[in-house]
Each structure stands twice: as C-alpha cells, then as structure tokens.
Amino acid sequence: MDISYIVFIPLIPLTVFLLLGIGYQKIKPTVSGYIGVAGLATSAALSYYAAYQYFFVSGKIDGVYQTIVEKTVWMNFTDTLHIDMGILIDPISIMMLVVVTTISLMVHIYSRGYMQGDNGYTKFFAFLSLFTFSMLGLVLATNLFQIYIFWELVGVSSYLLIGYYYTKTSAVAAAKKAFIVTRFADFGFLIGILIVGYYAGTFDFETLNAVNAEGEGLLMQWGASSFMGLSVITWGLLLIFMGGAGKSAMFPLHIWLPDAMEGPTPVSALIHAATMVVAGVYLVARLFPMYYFVEDGFALNVVAYVGAFSSLFAAIIALTQTDIKRVLAFSTMSQIGYMMLALGVSSYKGEEGVGYMASMFHLFTHAMFKALLFLGAGSVIHAVHSNYLKDMGGLRKYMPITNITFLIAALAIAGVPPFAGFWSKDEILVAAFEKNQLLYFVGLFVAGLTAFYMFRLYFGIFWGKNTKYKHEPHESPMSMAFPLLFLAFMSIVAGFIPFSEFVTADKVAFEGHLNLPLAAAAVGTGLVGIIIAWIFYKKENDLAERFANGFGLFYKWTFHKFYFDEIYMFVTKKIVFNLISTPIAKFDKKYVDGTMEGIGNKTVFISEKIKGLQSGRLQDYAMFFVSSVVIITLIFIYLWTK
Numbered sequence: 001m002d003i004s005y006i007v008f009i010p011l012i013p014l015t016v017f018l019l020l021g022i023g024y025q026k027i028k029p030t031v032s033g034y035i036g037v038a039g040l041a042t043s044a045a046l047s048y049y050a051a052y053q054y055f056f057v058s059g060k061i062d063g064v065y066q067t068i069v070e071k072t073v074w075m076n077f078t079d080t081l082h083i084d085m086g087i088l089i090d091p092i093s094i095m096m097l098v099v100v101t102t103i104s105l106m107v108h109i110y111s112r113g114y115m116q117g118d119n120g121y122t123k124f125f126a127f128l129s130l131f132t133f134s135m136l137g138l139v140l141a142t143n144l145f146q147i148y149i150f151w152e153l154v155g156v157s158s159y160l161l162i163g164y165y166y167t168k169t170s171a172v173a174a175a176k177k178a179f180i181v182t183r184f185a186d187f188g189f190l191i192g193i194l195i196v197g198y199y200a201g202t203f204d205f206e207t208l209n210a211v212n213a214e215g216e217g218l219l220m221q222w223g224a225s226s227f228m229g230l231s232v233i234t235w236g237l238l239l240i241f242m243g244g245a246g247k248s249a250m251f252p253l254h255i256w257l258p259d260a261m262e263g264p265t266p267v268s269a270l271i272h273a274a275t276m277v278v279a280g281v282y283l284v285a286r287l288f289p290m291y292y293f294v295e296d297g298f299a300l301n302v303v304a305y306v307g308a309f310s311s312l313f314a315a316i317i318a319l320t321q322t323d324i325k326r327v328l329a330f331s332t333m334s335q336i337g338y339m340m341l342a343l344g345v346s347s348y349k350g351e352e353g354v355g356y357m358a359s360m361f362h363l364f365t366h367a368m369f370k371a372l373l374f375l376g377a378g379s380v381i382h383a384v385h386s387n388y389l390k391d392m393g394g395l396r397k398y399m400p401i402t403n404i405t406f407l408i409a410a411l412a413i414a415g416v417p418p419f420a421g422f423w424s425k426d427e428i429l430v431a432a433f434e435k436n437q438l439l440y441f442v443g444l445f446v447a448g449l450t451a452f453y454m455f456r457l458y459f460g461i462f463w464g465k466n467t468k469y470k471h472e473p474h475e476s477p478m479s480m481a482f483p484l485l486f487l488a489f490m491s492i493v494a495g496f497i498p499f500s501e502f503v504t505a506d507k508v509a510f511e512g513h514l515n516l517p518l519a520a521a522a523v524g525t526g527l528v529g530i531i532i533a534w535i536f537y538k539k540e541n542d543l544a545e546r547f548a549n550g551f552g553l554f555y556k557w558t559f560h561k562f563y564f565d566e567i568y569m570f571v572t573k574k575i576v577f578n579l580i581s582t583p584i585a586k587f588d589k590k591y592v593d594g595t596m597e598g599i600g601n602k603t604v605f606i607s608e609k610i611k612g613l614q615s616g617r618l619q620d621y622a623m624f625f626v627s628s629v630v631i632i633t634l635i636f637i638y639l640w641t642k
Helices: 002-021 029-058 091-112 121-139 144-162 167-200 216-224 233-247 257-261 264-274 279-288 286-318 324-344 350-384 400-413 418-436 437-461 477-494 515-538 543-551 553-559 561-614 619-639
Strands: 068-077 082-089
Touching: 002 029, 002 082, 002 091, 002 121, 002 324, 002 515, 029 091, 029 121, 029 167, 029 324, 029 437, 068 264, 082 091, 082 144, 082 561, 091 121, 091 264, 091 279, 091 350, 121 279, 144 167, 144 216, 144 233, 144 257, 144 279, 144 515, 167 233, 167 257, 233 279, 233 286, 257 324, 264 350, 264 437, 264 561, 279 286, 279 324, 279 543, 286 324, 286 437, 286 553, 286 561, 324 350, 324 437, 350 418, 400 418, 418 515, 437 515, 437 543, 515 543, 543 553, 553 561
Parallel strands: none
Antiparallel strands: 068 082
C-alpha cells in the first residue's frame, strides 16, 4: 500500500497555519475562513481515501491488518537506539485521522459563523489549523519521542486557543493553568520515555509492540530490572500514563479542564471531541501490548481503576454545575474515564480484546456526539449571550434545529438505542462485566448519572421555564447549523459501523454481538436517569431545589467540585511557595547571591586601592622602580653582611 500521500494530511493544516499566521494582517477575514475550511476539507478527503484503501483494499493480509511504516533516522544514539521521523499506519491511526479531520472540518465550518466580526478572526483560524496539525502529527508518530514532540505542540496549541481572549483575566489564567498542570504530567511522560528507551534499547512503536498473541517477544527480556517491587518498564509505563492522564484530565490532574471553557466554544468542541483530551486514550492504546503483557498487566490495572474513578467523580460533579459548558466539560472527563476503563479491562487476543475495541469505538462515537453537544451549546450561547442555565429556558420555540440536534446528542451519550453511544457504551460494560464486576457496576451507575445530567441540561435549556429574553433568540446561520445537522446524522448512524471488523487489539477482526441482558440493564438505568430529569426539570418547579437542600453539605461540596482547586491553591501557595520556595529564595538571595556579590565588592574595593600603581605616569613608574631597587639592595646587603 502506497502511504506517501498521507504525509500531506498533517502538512496541509501546517501550511494553512503558516499562511494565515504570517499574513493575518493582510488576508481578509472572509478569505481566511475559506482557506481554513478548504485546507481541512482536503485533509479530510485524503483521510477518507486512506481509510478506504487501508480497510477495504490493501491493509489486510491473511486476515490481519498490517502495520505500515515509512520513516527516516533523525537522531542516532546507538545501533538500535535512535529517534526517527515518519508516519505509522495501522487501524487506530487511520481511525484517528478520520476523527480528527472530520471534527476539525466541522469546527472550521462552524467557526465561520460563530467568530464572525471577531477582531482576531484570521488568527483564530491559524491557531485552529496549528492545533489540527499537532494532533494529526501525534497520531501518525512512529516512536515515543516523535509522539512527545507533537504532544507538546498540542499543549502549546491548547494554550493559545484557551487563552484566545487574552484581554480577559480569567482566560489568561485558564490557559496558564492548563499549560502548567499538563507540564507536570508531561514531566512524568518524559521520564517514562527515557526509562523505556534505556532498558528496551528503542523508542520505536513497531519494535516495542512486537509480540505474538501469547506475549512472546522483546517484552519478556525486560523483567530482570526492578525497582520497589515492580519492573522498571512497569514504572516507565505508569509514568507514560501520567502524561496521558494529564492530557485526558484524569483524576487528580483534572483541574484544568473546566477552566479551559474560557476559550471560544468551537475550541472546546475540538479539545473535547478530537484532540487534546483523547490523546491520553490514544497513547495507552498505542502501547497496549506493553501495558497488557508487562508484569501481567499491572500498569493496565492502574489505568482501569483511575479511569473508573475519574468517570464516577466527574459524573457526580456534572450533576450540580450551572454553566452549560462546564457540565459538558465534566461529561467529557467522565466519558474519557469510560474509555480508559475499557482499555484497562481488555485482554489482547480475539474477542477477549473487546475492551480495546470498545474503547476505540467509544472514542469514535463520542467524538461525534460530544462535538455536537459543544457546538449546540455554542449555538445557544450565541443566541442568549450567557453560559448559565438560569438565563435559559423554552428555547425549543426559537431554535428548532439546535433543539432537535442537541436532543439527538443527549440521547446518544445517554446510551439510548439506536443512537451511537448505546452501541459503544454497551461494549464497554460487557468488557467490564467479564473482567471486573466492581468496575462494571461503577460504569453502570455512571451511565444512569450521565443520562440524568444530560437531560437536566437539555430540559433546562429547551424546556423548563418560559424565559422572557431582552432580545428574542433566533436560530444560528447555516454555517453553524450545517455542522450540527451533519454531526447529528453521525450520532445516529456511527453506532452501526461493525467496529470489531476494523479495530482490534491484535489487528484480527472478530464478530461483535449484543449482550441483551447487559444492554437491557444499561438502557434501563439510562431511562431511569432520563425520567428523573423529566420529573425535575421539564416544567418549572422546586423539586430540584428541595432535593439539593436535602443533600446539604454533600451538594455544596459537589457544586464546588470537592474544593480541589482550593486544595491545589493551598498546597501551591501556602506550602510550596511560602514554606519551601520562599525560604529557598531568601537563602539564595542572602547567602548565594550575597557571597558572589561580596566577592565582587571586595574585588572592586581592592582595585580602587591599588589602581594608582597603574596610573600611566612615567615619573611614578621610575620612582617605584628606583625605590624598589634601593630597598632590595639594602635588604640584600643586610643579609649578606649578617
């Protein structure tokens, strides 16, 4: 299979970024929007063509999807340890190309209407293209160091877009918060890369994952080296997961995600559906054979429990939030936790790897309905000029397209058949039930919470009270409505893709099937959540307020996100800054700087005293010379006569 054209998929957004970034003062806003859309449309078309060629024409040999690599050595350390630059094609990278380009194209089209009139219109499209290029480079990376380079570019891109409204203090603070928190996580990622590279002797994904179905391969040579009861490779994998947990906002590195809503809403859709937060899931999936086979999957168990707890934690917080974008932000954290949970409970071979397939399937379907939810929220915010539920209600009368598309997305994420989320979420729960029933019941409970808070959101926006608006809301223009309609269509049909025939852990297709009892339990739990939300929020009443008062302190803690921001600020300011950094700074200033400054000052003082010896006057030199000769002579005579 010829894959040389695939390099143009990320290079086109890079070219658009350079063109718009360099010429943003000269290019008219309307033209820059068309350039951005045209660039992403071309990349998307190439991605679809690559998917067709790989999955239906030449990607499968003897029933196994092949890994195809084209690369060149960039930096060489030893015969085996070197850093390459290139592209790697396999089922998950092809799937991610389709996801990233599709969602980014819809966001570009939507932004033409949403950002109209903004002073930084051209610059915004340049940043969007940079973000897309970074994520596409990440999914095509052939080795750990190449993925780390694009990993950091994704971080920079998110910083630029979250802080896009740089005149707002809150936006600047949110951008810095996201950047700093993920830097701590990425420090662990970098150490993990170095550990794996040192002990494995390679950074290359193809070599690292070179195992057969029984786990026989290079991996088994690493068990001898250990630290604190675990092999060093396990520690390396845990540190790599730390990087993934930071990017994907897993507990306890989740605090940046709600604040990231300060960026324009199209940015939120791109971050939550196709770029930054799914990078952590992709990273674990890319190294899945290592996570599964090294030390009997110890690191993979950690992934499962962190994912399950993050999913539950975020879903509980989402119940009480009143900013619609923050509800969706915690929803993303919860759904990403689902994906991590699915990877964590998966095996490797055949149908036993249903968790891996389910995770990638949910990543695909979630991208469609979560982008739809955020773009729908942006349409609502565009109409009412507020993010808060208290300022909304009855909007179905004014915004019929947004209403129906948002409802479709809510049904999809709630797991109602036949919408896309039902099929992928069902597979995750099946995988959890077969491996760990505790995690299954956590996932089932989260499914009910998800349905409740999503329909709390839906009824609060489009039903509830009949709000009197100062300016009558209106439906968004077609540039914003078209992405909503397209993503709604995908949220309906994406679940019917036979995903197990394309994306599996061992790259061998298997036939998926619906587990009716477990599916019925999941759907029933979701319907209970929807019915409760219907009772509480479809019509204006005080049930929700009375219920919240009944929970008292717990409701307050949930509303304030369990005070994790305050805890981090306390640890940072009171402990790190005041008790550690301030004494170190004082010691540095008083003793280290003082010593250096003292040496300098003494040198200057002595220089001032003796500078007359180098006055430049000949008579002074003659006097010193003669005087010195006389003194030396007298001393010599004295000693000689003595």
